[in-house]
Amino acid sequence: MxxxxxxxxxxxxxxxxxxxxxxxxxxxxxxxxxxxxxxxASNTSGKQVTLKVEVFDRGNAPAGAGPVTNNYWTQWIQKNFGDPNNIKLEFVPVPRNQEVDKLNVLMATGDAPDIVFTYDMNTIYNYIKDDGLADLTQLIGNAPNLKKYLGDEVLSYGVFSGKQYTIPAKRTLQFTQSSYIRKDWLDKLGLPVPTTTQQFYDTMKAFKEKDPGQVGSKLIPYDFSAINGSNITSPFVLVNSFVKKMSEEEFFTYASSNNTIPELLKPGYKDGLQFLNNMYREGLINPDFALDKDGKQFESDVANGYVGAFTALAAHANLMAPDKVFDTLKQNVAGAEYVAMDPFTDADGKTPKGIYDPIGAHILIPKTSKHAAEAIKYLDWMAQADVLFTLQNGIEGQHYTLENGFPKAITTDEAKKTFYNNSDIAIISNGKEFGSTDKNIEATGYQFPGYEELAKQTIRNALKDGYTMPRFDHPIDAEIKYGTTLKDKATEIIVKSIIAKPDQFSSIFDAGVQEYLKIGGQAVQDERRTAYEAMKK
Amino acid sequence: MEHSSTTTSSKTTSTTPRVVKRRSATGIWKDHQLYFLLLLPIAYFILFKYVPMYGAAIAFQDYSIFKGVTGSEWIGFENFRELFAMSQFYEVVRNTLLLNLLDLVFSFPAPIILALLLNELRVMWFKKTAQTLLYLPHFISWIIIGGLVYQMFSNNGGLVNNLITSLGFHSVPFLTEKNHWLLVYLGTGIWQSAGWGTIIYLAALTGINKELYEASEVDGAGRLKKMWHITLPGIRSTIVVMLIMQLGHIMTIGFERPFVMGNDLVKDYSEVISTFVYKAGLQSAQFSLATAMGLFQALVGLVFVIASNAIAKKFGEQGIW
Known part of the structure; x- marks a missing residue:
């Protein structure tokens, strides 16, 4: 018992x-x-340190490649950096499209990796405000390779209130979006590649009426997916080309620090939306664009040959990498081919478009990290020319061959298995550095065998008449607070305006803007104007 | 979450009657093995339901993720003041109530009707097969359902619209016009949950005394009369309990269903408390504000449960406590 x-x-x-x-x-x-x-792991004497490093997980690992946390390259880094320094590297995966959410959770638990990064400025401002980041002003002095590689301009983007809080990655090419059009359809109709907005419109009408691809009701002359700032395609180059000339003050006031917030308030923006509204009425754009939240439907429509033209990130792997959209399209539709175009002209005949700052993601070291010195050491190691080159291009003969001095990707299944997320591993760099813009473009072309010319032309288009966002030396508080809500609201207004009945277009847009101003838009505008005036004094 | 809590609570109730009979200390000692068994569910509730509640404190703080709950500054009701001043607040509360009320009106009776129909089936194999087919949607995640709905109802290439246009009609904006979307939203909800909901009613139906049916047959009652006068009164208390529980959830709304099915064009309806909390809390890192919202939501839910329980008791039903 x-x-x-x-x-x-x-x-x-x-x-x-x-x-x-x-x-x-x-x-x-x-x-x-x-x-x-x-x-x-090495057996050198002394205590081994574990360095945790964030890595993006895009869910794109090929079969047999191993996860982003343990693959050919994590092992390579462990062998070449970890073992000699008695450091054990641990990679912490963060899903690409939830990076901010996941990062906040990691930071809140006090268990964040020693090296994290984000593109989201609001998140960075919040962390600085709450004193959650390590001050790197001193530490960066121990990293000569890193300082030399990034240069003063890039590093200056990481200085807030006089302190180096972040290490921005270097962006070698600042391009964003270019437009693409079906060459075979143009040829069939005997039309040239459009060079003005009017020609573009006429061409789209011709696609719709004559259906050169014989795809019937599935035809989408000009396609884009839901507007949320994270999809590769958007109609913003088109809409922004309608924006009128502004004074410098207006430019600073109406812009946003975060270039994923549509800048509704710029004069002329409404005309751009009206143009899209008209295209919607005439069946020239995808009626379901707002439903395609992850952009997958867009990719499938392009790959199936339903789409006449679209605007998307230039030289993008989702489109041009082996077995991706363009390859699939070629298999599905014999002779189908896209070429680059840049038709969206403003009043002066120019094709203005927003481009990126010369930086990529901001690399941060949380204040809770006990290994800030090792973290900087890791970044400094990565910044050595030969290491960075290997991380970005792989091993010669296995992942690339040299052609005219540029690495050309090898696209066998075996190569892909050990080379698929290297741009996410080489975090200090966004794009490859070969010395000049032309050379960088040339080198990027070699990344996309079979699409070299298209890749290069889209990059040139995307850079043409490009402008960067205006920048203040301190964060705009109202933007931190209202940023997400405003972005949401702006997106809603844009989508609703595009599909509005023509006679209601104006009232829907204007009412939307009023609400936008009320829920924080006005506060942001006022603060930006004040900041501009203070800066000019 | 809900399922696990109901199973644990049923465990607790099954042990209580013996305890109630002998309240003395010796009684407790005698049944101490049962008390040990009880420890586990109690520990579960303390650990996973009560301990995390300390986090609600951040609703009254200017919470910083780096300072934590203990280090952040207390600011009283400032977060609530800010919340009630936001125009989106009223919109999401309205939408949550709207979607839940419509669900209550349309989805709540569905399993009852279905259970009554199933109950009338006399061919066993058909009844079993029908039941299984009806349960199935319950096990499909909303992400998959979202994909199915898109394939079925999109304007360009959706199955249903293809059919409609091939018959010579104009395509119907099922997902891009808010009132049509509401229909799809409700319909999908019924399709997903009705079959599963019948289980509890079918169980209640088996408890009805067969003699009542036989007696009524002698009295000449037909099928409908039997349903109305015997079957329905027989499961009335079950229906009331289910209704009270539903009312308790009137302010709570799952995240996946509106998030997956919603889009920018139907935001007037699809933006609800859970999606708002996700955006304000996780995406813009306004954790205090999001917690204040959650707390407010819980409070309203509590009021609804207490009120509906009181009303049920007034009408002579048992209620849930």
Whole structure:
């Protein structure tokens, strides 16, 4: 009898312990698997340090390649950087399209990796305001390679209130979007590649009426997906070309620090939307664009040959990499081919478009990190020319061959298996550096075998008449606070305006703008204007 | 979450009657093995339901993720003041109530009707197959359902619209016009949950005394009369309990369904409390504001449960406590 009781009691206790430790043990498990896979750990004397590094997980690992946390390259880094320095690297995956959410969670638990990064300025401002980032002003002095590689201009983007809080990655090419059009359709109709907005419109009408691809009701003359700032395609180059000349003050006031917030208030923006509204009425754009939230439907429509033209990120892997959209299109439709175009002209005949700052993601080291020195060491190691070149291009003969001095990607299945997320590993650089813009463009072309010319031309288009966002030396508080809500609202207004009945277009847009101003737009505008005036004094 | 809590609570109730009979200390000692068994569900509730509640404190703080709950500054009701001043607040509360009320009106009776129909089936294999087919949608995640709905109802190439246009009519903007979207939203909800909901009613139906049916047959009652006078009164208390529980959730709305099915064009309806909390809390890192919203939501839910329970008791039903 007595023993029975104790069995029951201890059973309950064991079960309880299981519940209590459930959280903790799962963490131990994951740490255990990573350490066991890195079997080559060095046995140098002294305490081994674990350096945790964030890595984007795009869910695009080819079969057999291993996850982003443990593959050919994480092992390569461990061998070449970790082992000699007695550092164990642990890669922490963060899903690409939830990077901000996940980062906030990691930071809040005090368990953030030693190296994290984000593109989202609001998040960075919040962290600085809450004193959550390590001050790197001193530490960066120990990183000569890194300083030399990034240069003063790039580093200056990481200085806030006089302190180096972030290390911006260097962006070698500042392009964003270019437009693409079906060459075979143009040829069939005997039309040239459009060079003005009017020609573009006429061409789209011709596509719709004559249906050169014989695709019937599935035809989408000009396609884009839901407008949310994270899809590769958007109609903003078109809309922004309608924006009228502004004074410098207006330019600073109506812009946003975060170039994913549509700048509704710029004079002429409404005309751009009206143009799209008209295209919608005439069946020239995808009626379901707002439903395509992840851009997958867009890719499938292009690959199936339903789409006449679109505007998307130039030289983008989703389109041009092996087995991606353009390859699939070629298999589906014989002779189908896209060429680059740049037709959206403003009043002066120019084709203005927003381009990126010369920086990529901001690399941050959380204040909670005990390994800031090692983190900087890692970045400095990465900044060495040969290391960076290898990380970005792979091993010669295995992942690339040299052609005219530029690495040309090898596209066998075997090569792809050990080379698929390297741009996410080489975090200090966004794009490859070969010395000049022309050379950089040339080199980017070699990344897309079969689409070299298209890649290069889209980049040139995307850079033509480009302008960067105006920049203040301090964050705009109202933007931090209202940024997400405003972006949401602006998107809603744009989408509703595009599909509005023509006689309601104006009232829907104007009412939307009033609401936009009310929920924070006005506050942002006022603060930006004040900041501009202060800057000019 | 809900399922696990109901199973644990049923465990607790099954042990209570014996405890109630002998309240003395010796009684507790005698049944101590049962008490040990009870420890586990109690520990579960304390750990996962009560301990995390300390986090609600951040609704009254200017919360910084780096300072934590203990280090952040207390600011009283400032977050609530800000929340109630936001125009989006009223919109999302209205939408949550709207979607839930419509769900209550249309989705709540669906499993009851379905259960009554199933109950009338006499061919066993057909009944079993029908039941299984009706349960199935319950196990499909909303992400998949969202994809199915898109394939079915989109304007360009959607199955239903292809059919409509091939018959010579204009395509219907099922997903891009807010009132049509509402229909699709409700319909999908019924399709997904009605079959699963029948389980509890079918169980209640088996508890009805067969003699009542036999007696009514002698009295010459037809099928409909039997349904109205015997079956429905027989499951009335179950229906009331389910209704009270539904009312308790009137301010709570799942995240996946409106998030997956919604889009920019139907935001007037699809932006609800859960999606708003996601945007304000996780995406713009305004954790305090999002928590204040959550707390407010819980409070309203509580009021609804208490009120509906009181009303049920007034009408002579058992209620839930």
């Amino acid at each position: 007595q023993t029975k009781k104790w069995i029951a009691a201890s059973a309950a206790a064991v079960l309880l312990a299981g519940v209590v430790s459930a959280c903790g043990s799962s963490k131990d498990d994951s740490a255990g698997t990573t350490s066991s896979t890195e079997g080559t």
